[in-house]
Amino acid sequence: MASASSPAPALTDSGMTRRQVLEALSGLLLGMFVSMLASTVVSTSLPVIIHDLGGDQAAFTWVVTATLLTTAISTPVWGKLADLINRKLLFQLAIGIFVVATAAAGFAPNTEWLIAMRAVQGVGAGGLAALSQVIMADIISPRERGRYMGLFGAVMALATIGGPLVGGVITDGIGWRWNFYVALPFAVAALIIVQRTLHLKPMTARKVSIDYLGIVLLSAAVSLLLIWVTLAGDSFDWWSLTTLLMVGGAILAAIAFIVVELRSREPLVPLSMFRSRTFTLAVLASIATGIAMFGASVFLSQYMQLARGATPTEAGLMTIPMIAGLLVASVGVGQLITRFGHWKPYLIAGSISLIAGSALLTTIHYDTNFALVSLYMFLLGAGIGMTMQNLVLVVQNTTEPTKIGVASSGVTFFRSLGGSVGVAVMGAALASSVTDLLGGRKDDITAALGALGDQASSWASQLQSGSLPQVSAMPEGLRVIFEDVYAQGISQSFFILVPFAIVSLIAIAFLPNVPLTRMTNRERLEASEADLATVSVAEGMDTLTATADFSTDADGSHRGETARAASSPGSPR
Structure with missing residues (x-):
């Protein structure tokens, strides 16, 4: 008696079962988790770290900005490499760089060492961010990718929730240096899983050419701009010779970068991508998302500790509403996009939520009802969750298969660049505001000290040392003054985010509403190669026919015409 055969597992558009897709993605997800965990685990402890190392607000800002800067600069490099050589090997290399730098940061004797290691950390983070998107495009079609983008959002939310909580517990318990070692076992596991489960088809061999001059010029332009924003008004005047030299140097480096990119055979950031309206508008929208994501994670943590007197552990708990918004929005919207195929309404809703959250956060004070602060954070997180990954999805859907790496990394690059510039500007605004506000409260501080x-x-x-204060340890009289000052400074810094969020909404509104394809990037590439082969064969047949028509016999008769006459129905045999 024959037994009934079990039904075959359902296949995705790529021809893989869902289990096979999840196995292939498991290493990517764990790699992203390592990256996010290593970054977020120190977010709530940064005020304590900077205080212990004797750093000031500028050092606090640069610990964050250094990572974002190198992430932004390295992302298009990784994306270019992804279009040229083995993507799996690149992903493993990125994990290795990230983890080694993270562990080295744990030995930091001063803020300079910490900033340097965080910069190296950003190189690995850029690779993980860019390559995970590119590899996902290889194995999942845009129509199905929404569901799996939700998984990436869930992993990011888990790391962003768990990281600050774990970091706070570690800092309050055994010391902040152990925060930098917590990601090591996850990194080893990610390397093993990627090796065992991620199987990509070999790429067509191409000659590798890296735009080294473009890397140098881009680094110079962005670095000069960020250093100027951070130091102006403190180390030197806004209107000064130093400002002229730094801003002029940044502009000249940017112009030289554009010239080099236009003439380079393998440009770091192909400017031809901006001919695509989808790519250009997605880049504009991504800048606001980057500022919101990184700015909120940095300055909301400061708000909880410096304006509400929370410990690192409490600060991690208090930022959960923002991460909850990100988690719910990214997972839920990803499922809806996969089910119905529509993406634009969710991106518009996300940009509106981004505007609302950022605008409401400009109203917070040290004694604002925490339920209201939680609502504002939830709206901001939901806006980030609905826009961040889906902007990459929209670009991948309309980009040529051979340029998917550089297009994906391009959006990620401008998101990271926006985040780094945004955090630097918000940090500079906060430092300036705090200095002015403390000057206005000089009499109150003197009375509290007395x-x-x-x-x-x-x-x-x-207080005169200039280092970042530990507000929660201050006596009551001083603590109230500093909580009020830092709350006002942080709320004012969020004004910088609002206009960028509005620009994001306008850019998303004008995005072409192109339906999502059900073909993976690999299938699109093979299809285009097949079309090219068909065209080549057809052109070859035309050439042979033309040759036959005009070739002649020795007696002067046309062979092609003779052959056609012999094969016609009425011709004699």
Whole structure:
């Protein structure tokens, strides 16, 4: 008696079962988790770290900005390499760079060492961000990718929720240096899983050419701009010779970069991509998303600790509403896009939520009802979740298969660049606001110090050192003043985000509403090669026919005409 055969598992558009897709993605997801965890685990402990290392607000900003800057600069390099050589090997290399730099940061004796290691960390993070999107395009069609983009959003949300909580517990318990080692076992596991489960078809061999001059010029332009934004108004005047030299140098480096990219055979950022309206508008929208994502994670953590007196662990718990919004929006919208195939309404809703959240965060004070602050954070997180990954999806859907790597990394590059510039500008605005506000409260601070008795001189020397204060440890009189000052400064810094969020909405509104294809990038590439082969064969047949028509016999008769006459129905045999 024959047994009934079990039904075959359903195949995705790529011809793989869902289990096979999930196995292939498992290493990518774990690699992204490592990247996010290593970054977020120190977010709530950064005020403590900078205080212990004797750093000021500028050092705090640069610990974050250094990572974002190198992530932005390295992302298009990784994307270009992804179009040229083995993507699996590149992904493993990115994990290795990231983890080694993260572990080295744990030994930081001062803020300079920490900033340097965070910069190297950003090189690996750029590779993980760019390559995960490119590899996903190889094995999943855009129509189905929404579901799996939701998984990436869930992993990011898990790392963003768990990281600050774990980091806060570690900092309050055994010390902040252990935050930098927590990602190591996950990194080893990611390398093993990627090796065992990720199987990509070999790429067509191409000659590798890296635009080294473009890398140098781009690094110079962005670095000069960020250093100027960070130091202007403190180390030198906004209107000064130093400003002229730094801003002029940044402009000249940017112009030289554009010239080099236009003439390069393998440009770092192909400017021809901007001929695509989809790519250009997605880049504009991604800048606001980057500022919102990185700016909120940095300055909301400061708000919780410096304006509400929270410990690192409490700060991690208090930022959960924003991550909840990101998680719900990214997973839910990803499922809806895969089910119905429509993406534009969700992107518009996300940009509106981004505007609302950022605008409402400009109203927070040190004593604002936390339920309201939670609502504002949730709206901001939902806006990020609905726009961040789906902007990459929209670009991948309309990009030529051979340029998918550089297009994906291009959007990620401008998102990271927007984040790095945004964090630098918000940090500079915060430092300036705090200085001005503390100057206006000088009498109140003097009175609060006078009420401390023997402790007054100790606290006065700490405040004059210029290092980032530990507000939660201050006496009541001083703590209220500093909480109020930092709350006002942080809320004012969020004004910078609002106009970028509005531009994001306008850009998304004008995005061409192109339906999502059901073909993977590999299938699109094979289809285009097949079309090219068909055209080549057809052109070859035409050439043979033309040759036959005009070739002649020795007696002067046309062979082609003779052959056609012999094969006609009425011809004699």
